[in-house]
Amino acid sequence: MSEYADLPKRLIHNLDSYRGSDLEVKTPIDGSTLITLKVESSSEINLKVRGAQEAFRVWRDVPAPRRGELVRRFGDALRAAKEDLATLVTLECGKILEEGRGEVQEMIDICDYALGISRQLYGLTIASERPQHVMQENWLPLGPIGIISAFNFPVAVWAWNSALALVCGNSCIWKPSEKTPLTALACQSLFESVCSQMDGVPQGLSQVVIGTAAQGEQLVDDPRIPLISATGSTRMGRSIGPKIAGRFGRALLELGGNNAIIVTPSADLAVAIPSILFGSVGTAGQRCTSTRRVIVHSTLIDRVFRTLADAYRQIGESKIGNPMDPGTLVGPLIDEDAFANMQGALDRIRGEAVELIGGERVMSKSGGAYAKPALVRLSRQSNAIYSETFAPLTYLIPYETIEEALEIHNQVPQGLSSAIMTTDIREAEYFKRYSDCGIANVNIGTSGAEIGGAFGGEKETGGGRESGSDSWKAYMRRQTSTTYFGVERPALAQGIRFDL
Ligand code: UN1
Numbered sequence: 001m002s003e004y005a006d007l008p009k010r011l012i013h014n015l016d017s018y019r020g021s022d023l024e025v026k027t028p029i030d031g032s033t034l035i036t037l038k039v040e041s042s043s044e045i046n047l048k049v050r051g052a053q054e055a056f057r058v059w060r061d062v063p064a065p066r067r068g069e070l071v072r073r074f075g076d077a078l079r080a081a082k083e084d085l086a087t088l089v090t091l092e093c094g095k096i097l098e099e100g101r102g103e104v105q106e107m108i109d110i111c112d113y114a115l116g117i118s119r120q121l122y123g124l125t126i127a128s129e130r131p132q133h134v135m136q137e138n139w140l141p142l143g144p145i146g147i148i149s150a151f152n153f154p155v156a157v158w159a160w161n162s163a164l165a166l167v168c169g170n171s172c173i174w175k176p177s178e179k180t181p182l183t184a185l186a187c188q189s190l191f192e193s194v195c196s197q198m199d200g201v202p203q204g205l206s207q208v209v210i211g212t213a214a215q216g217e218q219l220v221d222d223p224r225i226p227l228i229s230a231t232g233s234t235r236m237g238r239s240i241g242p243k244i245a246g247r248f249g250r251a252l253l254e255l256g257g258n259n260a261i262i263v264t265p266s267a268d269l270a271v272a273i274p275s276i277l278f279g280s281v282g283t284a285g286q287r288c289t290s291t292r293r294v295i296v297h298s299t300l301i302d303r304v305f306r307t308l309a310d311a312y313r314q315i316g317e318s319k320i321g322n323p324m325d326p327g328t329l330v331g332p333l334i335d336e337d338a339f340a341n342m343q344g345a346l347d348r349i350r351g352e353a354v355e356l357i358g359g360e361r362v363m364s365k366s367g368g369a370y371a372k373p374a375l376v377r378l379s380r381q382s383n384a385i386y387s388e389t390f391a392p393l394t395y396l397i398p399y400e401t402i403e404e405a406l407e408i409h410n411q412v413p414q415g416l417s418s419a420i421m422t423t424d425i426r427e428a429e430y431f432k433r434y435s436d437c438g439i440a441n442v443n444i445g446t447s448g449a450e451i452g453g454a455f456g457g458e459k460e461t462g463g464g465r466e467s468g469s470d471s472w473k474a475y476m477r478r479q480t481s482t483t484y485f486g487v488e489r490p491a492l493a494q495g496i497r498f499d500l
Contacts, residue, residue: 004091012188018210019037028093029331052204059201064168064169066200070194070198071114075111075112077191085100089154094332104155114164137479140169144226145225145475146220147175149176152288152334158187160451162206173207178213226477227252228240228244228250252465257388257457259291260295260409262422263304275444280292281373284373285392291446292388292395312372312373315329338369352384353378381411402431406431415437417457419443436458
């Protein structure tokens with residue numbers, strides 16, 4: 001990857017100050033080491049949290065539209081750096097460049113969105129039961145926000161959180177995945193240069209902590225951080241959730257998915273097949289919204305399997321490879337562990353498979369973990385597929401009635417994204433009512449959500465909502481305020497009399 005050797009240095013102004021001997025950062029493209037960084041010490045993190053507290057005290061008093069102006073400028077800086085940053089995303093996490101660009105676009109979009117929100121941080125005025133009383137809700141800044149992000153969306157998910165947290169008047173501390181710290185440092189550099197060009201922006205408004213799970217846990221345990229927004233596996237959520245609850249902090253969790261598309265007899269396959277393909281093999285199956293299960297009406301399952309198998313064969317022949325190449329659709333898995341997990345999942349299901357294609361290693365001399373996407377046809381859903389596998393691995397499961405389809409659909413412990421392919425309005429509405437997921441699409445796949453909607457899911461996905469709609473409320477505290485403007489002795493609520 002020597003042709004990209006200067007990219008990190010170009011995008012990260014003070015790169016040398018992060019160098020060390022603790023954390024080897026590799027590119028999944030060929031497994032070569034890009035850089036070795038130092039992990040931050042407990043006292044360094046402590047200082048950063050203190051800095052974030054100080055920055056918060058200044059920033060919360062800056063008018064929200066002015067805070068929005070900073071985020072707008074950051075969005076403009078992202079526009080200017082889009083190609084470079086997208087290339088670094090691809091270099092560091094291995095998603096194809098087209099998707100790397102999409103990821104940076106997602107950051108730009110959320111900056112635009114947050115700018116608008118910066119003028120809409122409003123609460124309710126509520127009718128009081130007492131005369132000459134006014135009751136209202138105030139939304140106030142919360143404090144330093146801890147953001148823990150995953151390798152698969154190394155920058156966009158941070159941007160969802162930080163853009164909103166910043167316009168809401170908070171400071172941010174970001175612990176990126178130890179697999180993708182360079183993209184985080186590049187964003188940090190860009191953000192700092194935008195801050196330095198605007199008056200009134202405090203030092204330390206947004207900071208990065210380089211490290212592994214231990215450094216993330218220090219943030220999790222720190223009572224000075226009122227909200228931890230964490231994206232990652234259900235295992236990670238299960239570990240940090242109780243710790244945050246134990247100190248009465250707030251957790252915004254975006255954890256594992258096990259997303260399904262239901263294909264009904266009335267489905268238009270010209271719409272369904274491309275959605276299944278993108279959801280299953282896009283980002284090498286490493287999105288939390290990736291399509292893991294396709295629940296197909298029994299009369300169609302043969303046809304759907306054949307059509308998909310054909311597409312998988314074409315992908316296997318010429319579309320797997322270096323994610324920087326414009327012809328590639330499927331890049332590498334993040335590392336050898338991910339490849340081993342995929343093989344483990346295939347081994348567990350092999351005995352139950354009616355048909356199984358793909359899953360083999362390709363480009364074995366490349367140094368990266370490249371796999372053929374795998375498609376597994378089952379005769380029924382199996383508990384072997386209840387846990388999330390972050391790989392291009394999709395199961396086809398037959399159903400007879402729409403009620404049964406939803407039962408199969410909701411059986412897994414996760415509840416992030418779901419979809420139905422149908423031209424029957426009754427089925428579509430039935431699906432939306434009974435899908436237990438945070439996202440339920442009709443004739444659209446499970447992945448690739450727009451930023452304008454609230455993003456997140458139920459059950460083991462963690463219940464958090466990020467990005468659009470009213471997700472900004474997670475980054476603020478709600479205050480109920482009742483004011484009496486009369487001159488008589490004020491009335492008590494509930495009609496209570498308390499006369500001397
Ligand atoms: C993730 O995988 O953590 O909906 C986020 C999508 C993207 C975000 C995925 N917009 O697929």
